């Protein structure tokens with residue numbers, strides 16, 4: 001069996017100070033912020049992950065610690081390379097045993113978050129099949145609790161409030177929603193079978209830090225803004241450097257104030273809203289859950305003040321200094337003649353369109369009980385601008401703003 005390389009595996013324990021957690025998905029968006037949050041709170045973390053593109057896990061984690069300004073906290077982390085699909089996570093018996101005792105808990109954030117049907121097999125593997133090994137570790141290590149990070153979008157699309165209760169099969173928007181729903185049921189079944197206490201945490205759509213605007217991932221909300229920026233820049237370039245013939249032909253022009261008039265219809269099934277929470281709020285709520293987990297409980301980490309798609313379109317216009325976005329509801333996009341800008345945009349964001357037309361509202365009674373006094377930061381224009389300014393400043397993650405460990 002493969003002996004995965006790691007750094008100081010199993011040397012941490014709770015007597016070193018703080019509590020000891022194991023974390024998967026620490027090289028991803030939510031997981032890296034959780035790792036940083038746990039470290040800042042004085043805890044110790046065993047990161048269970050993998051190497052990528054020739055970079056070992058320990059180096060990836062180090063790069064993330066640098067990004068978070070936590071380079072002095074390296075000794076609070078063990079980076080253990082594992083294969084989540086292998087028995088004993090691909091570790092030798094001896095190495096596996098060093099992972100115990102993980103007394104405080106295991107937080108499982110690793111996930112294939114792609115929507116595409118082409119990824120069904122890998123998605124099933126990592127989102128569902130991999131649960132067996134990690135829950136078994138929770139049992140073997142006597143972990144205080146297994147925390148599964150799911151998504152609010154396992155909830156059914158219904159006009160009533162989506163309760164913090166198990167989700168069932170339905171027509172899913174994509175393979176990701178389907179696998180996360182299967183995974184929740186599997187977590188409940190495995191944890192019950194192995195007598196492992198567990199919680200299920202369901203965030204809605206997460207964006208960067210509301211206070212600093214920083215982020216190390218630029219998908220979901222960012223993806224739309226980036227697509228609009230790309231289209232805007234094509235036409236600005238045409239107007240400023242090539243006489244603007246192409247733009248004029250498409251009814252696009254720059255006004256005296258420097259605003260680009262860019263007619264662009266976005267085709268969505270119905271008027272909707274986007275439920276957004278900042279990553280700092282996700283970490284704050286997780287801290288409360290980790291501090292007082294109630295087994296079998298589902299926690300919605302969602303906003304009670306989602307932004308309507310119109311509001312967000314307005315934010316994009318203001319930020320990018322464009323005018324002309326129009327939301328077209330209920331019309332079949334494929335049957336409508338679109339201008340080139342619309343064609344590009346609607347094609348780029350097609351997988352995300354259901355989330356622009358979402359009408360779900362989320363009950364979060366379980367979460368509220370734990371987080372009294374912790375309000376959800378609202379996605380105001382000021383927050384939006386802060387986050388997007390940061391994204392632009394690091395060229396949406398393609399310059400050095402993105403930690404190499406996250407590549």
Ligand SMILES: NC(=O)c1ccc[n+]([C@@H]2O[C@H](COP(=O)([O-])OP(=O)(O)OC[C@H]3O[C@@H](n4cnc5c(N)ncnc54)[C@H](OP(=O)(O)O)[C@@H]3O)[C@@H](O)[C@H]2O)c1
Pocket residue numbers: 024025026027028029030031049050051052084108109110111112113126149150151152180202203204205206207217220406407
């Ligand atoms: N981001 C959101 O807005 C959002 C909203 C709701 C729920 N969630 C949930 O939050 C969790 C984390 O999401 P995220 O946005 O942070 O995702 P992400 O940035 O895509 O990170 C995914 C993590 O999973 C790991 N992973 C994926 N496939 C793996 C495999 N085969 N073996 C080992 N590790 C693997 C990745 O490791 P590598 O770096 O090695 O690839 C990475 O650490 C997921 O469960 C997701 O469903 C996220």
